[in-house]
Amino acid sequence: MLPTIERGEDDEFIALVVRVDYTDDAAWRTVVDRLDGDEDWTVDAQVVDDPAYAGSTVDEVLAAVSGDKMLRVLFVADAATMRDPYPLIAVSTLTREACLDEEQFAEEMRFGREFRLTPAAVAEVHGNLAIANMGFDEFAEAAAGDPERIHRGFAAD
Known part of the structure; x- marks a missing residue:
């Protein structure tokens, strides 16, 4: 079992x-350096760089923050993150439990x-989701429309 990832209340x-x-x-x-975004978006990031997570799956990491x-x-x-465009x-x-019904979840x-998204787009995605300005599905749709299936930020479109 992975160590729990702790974050503050705020x-x-x-x-x-x-x-x-x-x-x-x-x-x-390079990934960490590019998290700063651009002049429109900057992000404060908690970066977990702990070898205890080496080789973990997305589901295992989700369990550590559940x-x-x-x-x-x-x-x-x-591993795919470690190649340009990172x-x-x-x-x-x-x-599913956080949604009103199955239709909303779907x-x-x-x-x-x-x-997938570029490190510079993290600020845009996280910021919009944190203030409920946009939904996750809107960013996922943008990534789905990219030839490499990567969201690069709406300013990059």
Whole structure:
């Protein structure tokens, strides 16, 4: 079992990025450097860089944060993240139980519970989800429309 990832009560506006691939430290530094976004979006990030998570699956990392009811999206850095354009996995933390009914859950997950995004887009996605300005499905749809299935930020469109 993985260690529980603890966040403070006021951390809903802090993006959580968990590293699960430890094959390329230089690429990881690039990912972290690019989290700053651009002039329109910046992000405060809690970066979990703990080898205890090496090789973990998305589901295992989700289980490590399952007690955090304020977390709307989790960002995971896997092996694919360590190659240009360094696409992280954005994972919805929405559960069926948190929805009014099956129809609402299906609508929210219509493009899946995860998608890839560039590190610079983390600020845009996390910020909009934290203030409920946009839904996870809107970002997943944007990623689905990209030839590489990566959300690069709406300003990049």
